Amino acid sequence: MNYTVMIPAAGSGKRMGAGQNKLFLKIGEHSILYHTVSVFKEDPNCEEIIMAVKPEEQAVIEEILQPHQHVKPITFVKGGGERQNSVAACISAYKGKSIVLVHDAARPFLNSAIITKLVHTANEKGAAIAAVRAKDTIKYADGGTVKETLNREKLWLVQTPQAFQYELLKKASDLAIQEGFLGTDESALVERMGYEVQVVEGSYDNVKMTTQEDLAIGEILLARRK
Ligand code: CTP
Ligand code: MG
Numbered sequence: 001m002n003y004t005v006m007i008p009a010a011g012s013g014k015r016m017g018a019g020q021n022k023l024f025l026k027i028g029e030h031s032i033l034y035h036t037v038s039v040f041k042e043d044p045n046c047e048e049i050i051m052a053v054k055p056e057e058q059a060v061i062e063e064i065l066q067p068h069q070h071v072k073p074i075t076f077v078k079g080g081g082e083r084q085n086s087v088a089a090c091i092s093a094y095k096g097k098s099i100v101l102v103h104d105a106a107r108p109f110l111n112s113a114i115i116t117k118l119v120h121t122a123n124e125k126g127a128a129i130a131a132v133r134a135k136d137t138i139k140y141a142d143g144g145t146v147k148e149t150l151n152r153e154k155l156w157l158v159q160t161p162q163a164f165q166y167e168l169l170k171k172a173s174d175l176a177i178q179e180g181f182l183g184t185d186e187s188a189l190v191e192r193m194g195y196e197v198q199v200v201e202g203s204y205d206n207v208k209m210t211t212q213e214d215l216a217i218g219e220i221l222l223a224r225r226k
Pocket of ligand 1: 007008012013023080083104107209
């Protein structure tokens with residue numbers, strides 16, 4: 001089943017502390033951004049890529065992705081101040097009606113099996129997110145004091161990709177903006193409308209490159225893939 005992917009890539013990577021957009025940092029021979037887009041370039045079901053970028057970075061991004069551009073059309077849109085605004089810009093640029101996937105440019109190690117599962121589940125049920133089970137015990141604390149130990153059996157660490165029927169995502173995004181709600185993922189926007197979101201078990205490899213330690217993990221993951 002075909003889908004379009006929306007990739008927010010307009011962040012600044014503050015927590016990485018590299019003094020530049022972390023997506024330009026290399027893992028092995030290629031940048032994080034190149035690795036992420038490669039997965040979609042190689043997936044025959046991916047029809048189109050819509051990417052939110054900072055205008056001043058678009059030229060260098062186009063250069064990085066030039067080998068991909070020949071294979072798959074990439075539409076660039078202007079990113080916003082928050083991740084949610086960048087995704088909203090992608091949503092506005094979309095012209096079709098199929099299933100849409102939102103995926104962080106900062107997660108280069110997703111696999112196509114997860115994409116397939118997500119797209120099918122979203123087509124059937126409306127919304128599906130990739131997540132892995134929490135390995136650690138998670139506690140709710142307030143002001144440094146534990147208030148509750150949560151039941152680990154029911155806890156999931158949520159990633160992207162997240163897949164949606166387009167109309168549902170559009171409605172959720174529009175409503176959130178209208179009501180001034182800022183979420184850290186698209187699922188939260190859909191959940192707050194009372195809509196059920198399905199969890200699809202993902203992979204621990206699908207790490208978001210956030211701090212320097214993640215780059216070292218990235219090198220290991222890349223070596224293992226080869
Ligand atoms: N992103 C975006 N627009 C923003 C902020 C983030 O498109 N205004 C993108 C990032 O480029 C990244 C994804 O959203 O691909 C996930 O965000 P995150 O990992 O938080 O990246 P940054 O915001 O760049 O990093 P930091 O929060 O450490 O500054
Ligand atoms: Mg951020």
